[in-house]
Amino acid sequence: MTSNQFMFLLFSAVIVIFSILTVTSRRILRAATFLLFVLVSTAGLYFLLKYNFLAAIQLTLYAGGIVVLIIFSILLTSHIAEKLPTASLMKKWPAAMVALVGAALCIVVILQYNFPGSVGSTELVNVTDIGENLISYGRHGYALPFEVISVLLLAAMIGAIVLAKKRKD
Amino acid sequence: MFEGVPLSWFLILSTVMFFVGVYGFLVRKNLITMLMSIELILNSVCINFVAFNKILFPEHMEGMFFTIFIIAVAAAEASVAIAIIINIYRRIVNIDVEKMDEMKY
């Protein structure tokens, strides 16, 4: 087992375990924390894949931004001590079945597929390249999506504000 | 295969994570926990893109950029969702998804 494999397995173990915990934990704040672990380990995977920049984004935006957002909202809407009610079995079983069958199907199909065996480049992706790509408007340039996502974020912001605005009475 | 880690490992991992997310989405009653499940789902997809990009098609960074944009969209989605959740909480002091069934049949 190479160190890479080891690291991968470690991360994936963390991811899988904490994912499951995220969706089963009865304390909501813990669940959020577990989610954070999952996201951080994912960032670890990105590091492993030599996508340092992406890993950084994952850490800051995802783990940092979204999880914080979630935690804030938890604090706004729930009592920390409160235990979440568990779902009824009538709900769990079908869900579990679907998830299991779906996962099995996907895994079987994935394993059957004959991916080209090319070994990926192990080079670290250059942040300059990323930046250039992001503002380039040619093939494989991402200037346009970049603009679009800004509109999206703006719209989301407006939407969130409109909804969360307090009523003026 | 990436430095000894086969592609399929990544894919299996992401698939498992994806369906764990789906499972969570289907059973968690609290809206915020459901939102977390969504994040799991999106995260698993990100892993797919990144893994494909790195291991199979490293010449361009399409997968990676896709991941970046997914993260951004996830953030936007989460913000709107949370705004709605908070709005609901203000109205009925409850964010149990099972209570959200005023409209049916």
Next chain:
Amino acid sequence: MLMLIMRHELLLVLITVILLLVEIFLPADRKRKIILPALILFGAVMILGFIPGPTGSLFGGMYVTTPLTLMMKNIITIGVFIVFLQSVDWLKKEENKEKISEYFLLLLSTLIGMEYMLSSGDFLMFYLGLELATIPLAALAAFERFKEKSAEAGVKLIFISALSSGILLYGLSMIYGTVGTLYFDEVVNGINGAPLQILAFIFFFAGMAFKISIVPFHLWTADVYEGAPVNITSYLSVISKGAAVMIFTILLFTVFSKITIMWKDVIYVTSILTMTIGNLFALRQQNLKRFLAFSSIAQAGFIFLGIIGQSQLGMTTVIYFVLVYIFSNLGAFGVVAVISNRTGKENIDDYDGLYRTNPKLSLTMMLALFSLAGIPPVAGFFGKFFLFTAAAQQGLYILVLIAVLNTIIALYYYLLVVKAMFLNRSDKPIEYFKSDGYSRLGLAICVAGLVIIGIYSPVYEFINQFTFGIY
């Protein structure tokens, strides 16, 4: 002037920015003043859209404009314009005065999203367009913050849409993994129908089917439609769905053309399911918005008949039908909106005896419903007929038969509404009222569209110039 290629989106962004600025500098008590300029600006954009201009691709193929997409954009722009006209009445209500410009901003941004989606040249842009077209809509669905139903609608929309985009993304990731690119023009060559690609396609399909409300991915539709403000509902049911249908058709006809034989069957099955289940649910509805929701689900099933035709005829008809559908559904929703705003009544029972107090509204509603049901001489008849023709072209007579039998069920419940308005008498009918000018203009456009589009064949021929099929 390469930017002219992107003129639709740019103009929209421009007026979005203008509105944003105005909103910032407008005093709180004069917010209503924004309505008319907004409408005028948007109307100008709509008209400008019709001016022929250059087409081509930008950003290395990430953004593609063809005459076809231009036309699609124009079609949905017209629809949005009508929605705007119809929402003025609602926006002028006291409880909404704080949110007028936000309403415009959010709707415009979803429109921008759709237009990008229509013009997308790769899956990334497609995905972003899709999300941009969805997320603000969830906010809009929850727009009436003080109504529980509205909030519930928002929750349902945003969560299901998040789930569906997750599934769609999983599919996309697999497509990326098997093909190695996200650009449409390159993806085409990589599609070969391997099991993983079928899986990917199905997941992708599920994501799209969510937008189009295809059974079994439709369950959110009715609840969201019922809970959301009427104008948002009509927007969702018409514009959002129409845009999704059009881009989906294009994708199927181009990107997935190699696996036509497969997706044809997927669509065959889902279209039967959609028509039947949509109709069966519509039968039992009392709330008109919910009723129209199921009706629009069923309509989506019919639209699939055109797609399954996989020919130029099919594509033309799909687009043509979307156009007709915009007018029909907006006509119906327009009436519902007017009445809902004035009286708060949304149930079919409430419409008892409407004709005797508000004949014009009733007639408009009837025409719209007849168009949805496919009764001549209104445009819906032609739309439906051509859809059936497209399917029959493939020899799918059984499918056509099932579809036409479904139109009978559909006719039944449309007639229930007609019955309420025309046949039933009521002790306390909705009083006579004069709707505001904007709504009337909106309805008048719808009626004109319904009457003209079918009988005046050049509309169809015009669309037909730009379409293509798989041969």
Next chain:
Amino acid sequence: MFDFSYTIWIVLIPFFLFILIGFLGNKFKPAVSGIVGSAGLFISWILSIYTAYKYFFVVGRVDDVYQQIIGYNTLWLRFTDTLHIDMGVFIDPISVMMLIVVTTVSLMAHIYSTGYLKGEKGFERYYAFLSLFTFAMLGLVVATNIFQMYIFWELVGVSSYLLIGFYYTRDTAVAASKKAFIVTRFADLGFLIGILLLSYYCGTFDFLTLTSPTGPAIGTPPAATFIGMSVLTWAMILIFMGGAGKSAMFPLHIWLPDAMEGPTPVSALIHAATMVVAGVYLVARLFPIYITVPIALQLVAWVGAFSSLFAAIIACTQYDIKRVLAYSTMSQIGYMMCALGVSGMGGHEGLGYMASMFHLFTHAFFKALLFLCAGAIIHAVHSNYLHEMGGLRKYLPITHITFLIACLAIAGIPPFSGFFSKDEILVAAYHHDTALFLIEYVVAGLTAFYMFRLYFGIFWGKKQDYHHAPHEAPKSMTIPLIFLAFGAMFAGFIPFSHLVTSDRHIFELHTEWIIAIPSIVIALVGIGVAWVMYLKPTGIPGKIAHALHGFYRAAYHKFYVDELYLFITQKIIFDHISKPIAWFDRHIVDGSMNGISYVTNQASDRIKGFQSGQLQQYALVFVSGAVILALVFIYLWT
């Protein structure tokens, strides 16, 4: 050749009278309708007489053979190149004879009615219908083709219906009219099918072609058979069914007695003299074909004979004088049918045919007379019932005399007309079939008996206390009586064998006294019995009735044929066919349509659970939908 095309006017004049009176009748005084109608018909009558004269004595006979002349013909409706309905006038001995009969009796009825129905409501309507009937009957007799005959046949039926139902506020009249129409309609169905069969195999409707010895029916008869009989036989039997219906032959006779609900002149005209003999006329018209299909002809003979006996027995027991006359009519028509049935073709062989036509002719006079007399009597005493009459000879002298003449004529006492015609029938039967002969012989006696039973009962018998003294009818009524009485007396002297014969060749007739004398005797016996029983009120009839208890009751109840019909129509058709069909339609056919909607609604209700409002359930369906689709299309789809 003499141009007979004017003869169409004989037919058309009553038609225009119908239009005129029908549309404008209510604008005039009632009497005007009667006068106009009678005057118009008088023209027709004159034209008929003129035609008869021309035909029989001037142009019709060429080398002792009467010609068949198409006086007028026009295409009315084309089916195929060979099958087309023409409207025209066919002139041959029997049609000319019928023209005379119809116009004469009709004219008499017209004149008579001006008095009889004076002051009745609906007078003009009556005349309109009468004209319509005359038109239809004339159209029938002059028909050039079988379809024209069928058309007028139907029209005759409907005018009969309208006239029977003239007193439409009277329930019995309404029921009777309905019955008459439906029964004859049923018979006409047979007629129609017969026509269809005949015309299909012969390729023509035309009488001239059909009856031509070299024609498709006789010269080259169709070879096709059906259940052991040739199609031609079937066709002729079915056609006879039509004739039997119209002529009230057993078992299609039930409408005739009830039809007496109509005004009496109508009974005289339609249900005694003209319409009811249409069946006989039809058989006579197609006689050349009947002669080639012995089975059908045999049937005609036996049906006729049986009907005559059957009706005669019933007639003996009835008290309603019009009904007695009705049964008598049926009996006499049975005679005519029987005569046709026993007839051969050509010369003396065709005696039966000649006799039948002869009897038709004489019967028209004396039976019309009987009815009109009965009308005068009813007019006087306001009752139809024999036991409410008696001793009327003093009050109604003219009626009395004319009635007596008619009775003698029908009883077959020489030299009254009935003797001659009936005698020829008996002769013909005697030469053909002894059984038939004996039946007819008995019937002759019965006829004499029941007619004189009537006669004695009305004019002699016990004197009744009348509310107001009966008085003789007005002139307008007695003149026709007298006229017809002359006919009844002298019509027998017409040399019919020189005029109307089966093959239109004339032949010499010689009375066979060996048959004539017994027939006179039996008639006299009948009269004698009636004399004994009814001249004065005696207990004999009651005793006899008592002695023949069961049989008498059966005869009195017309052998329960009506009840049988009622059972068939009411129970079988209404209760066991129509009602179940109505039920079936409502519950099964309609129910299945409603069932579809019910099932749809149920389905809609059953699946409502999918739309539970639960977001997570939606998501579950969403995900499982995707997974299942994927499974299906990856593993099951090929």
Next chain:
Amino acid sequence: MNILLLLIIIPILTIIGILFTRDNKQVRVVSAIGMTFQLITSAIIILWFLAERHAGNTAEFLFASNYVWYETLNIHFYIGVDGISVAMIGLTSMVIFAGIFASWDVDDLPREFFTSLILLSSGVFGFFISLDLFTMFLFYEVAVIPMYLLIGIWGTGPRHYSAMKLTLMLMGGSALILVGMLGLYFNSNPAGGPLTFEIPEIAKVNIPLNTQLFFFPFLFIGFGVLGALFPFHTWSPDGHASAPTAVSMLHAGVLMKLGGYGCYRVAVFLLPAAAHELAWIFLILTTISVIYGALGAIWQKDLKYINAYSSVSHCGLVLFAILMFNETAMNGAIMQMISHGIMTALFFALIGMIYGRTHTRYINEMSGLMKVMPFLAVAYVIAGLASLGLPGFSGFVAEMTIFVGAFQHADTFHRVATIIAASSIVVTAVYILRVVAMMLYGKINKEEYELITDAKWYDRMSVGTLIFGITAIGIAPLWLSNMITNGLGPMIEKLLPGMN
């Protein structure tokens, strides 16, 4: 400008005219004027048609105009008439004319009533003059839909239910037609190249037998629903019973003829081989229709139900005759359509008028009406006599033509069917006379009936027109028969190769 277009334009102009009226009276007057023009136009068309034919114009369709409508799909607006459609036009304009007068006293939403009625009629006219399947289908639906409102708003009894059932069943029929039509369209050019909906063009194509067999039932049953083919007739009793007078008239009189006409012009004409193959099934059904409708009518007590079942019987005879595939029978079928159209319109007009006076339609509740309303009563008797096929009225001509035609088949199956069908004339007599006897004859049974007034001038107008129609045809049928026979030519030519 094509004179046939007037048939569609006049109704539209009339409707526009109605929009500008101020009160009920003006609405009626405008409608009456419009439909009078329509009647005149129809008469002109008939006369002109006859003149053209007389002058030796042997074109299959006269006054034909062919405009391209949807170029891509090769949909044409193609109109033209032959002897048959001309006859149907005459029928329609007569019935709608009478219908306007019969509904003179509609006072609830009269504007809407007349608009719908005239719209319906324009659909019917359009249907009869169309030579393109698409336009034909379009007009068919235009003709069906106003029925819903007409019955639902102005009807009586369970009007909502009946209206819904009628509309749905007829649209169900049209659904089948649609499938059949598309089948024809996609088989209209086996050589490749542009497909077409034009009837004369499709008629030239030899469609393979298997294809024909597949599509024939769709078309025949589809049109048969409207033609009240057993067991798809159940919309008819309820529909007719609930409909207001003029609507029953138009519906039974004209709309049901769309079914027969469609079966003739589309199903049999375009798919002759399949028609031959499958005729026996439908012959059985139509024979059942004929006798079943008649027997079903006997038991009914509601006047309209009696007539509805009678219509089932008579219309069954139309389809029955069409399936006989010979000139005579088909001629009879067309004549029966016209005859029954006028006659049943007359019936329904009279029933409406009687109902308006007695407020009941149950025959056992009425008696002796002859005395108080002689005009209507006599008219009813005339209608009844026409219905039971009395010579002198059109029904006789039509039925006899049918039977003679049907009898041209010498095999037992056809014979038996014909005899069963023919026996309906007896049953018809039973129920017609039963009604007449119960309702019109006898003594008046309710005091209020003594006060009934006889027909008004507009009633007389309506009834008179129709009586004129049936008697005119009944007395002088030859011109009509010839005109129809003339139109049958192409059909017979097409059917002949399939015979034997």
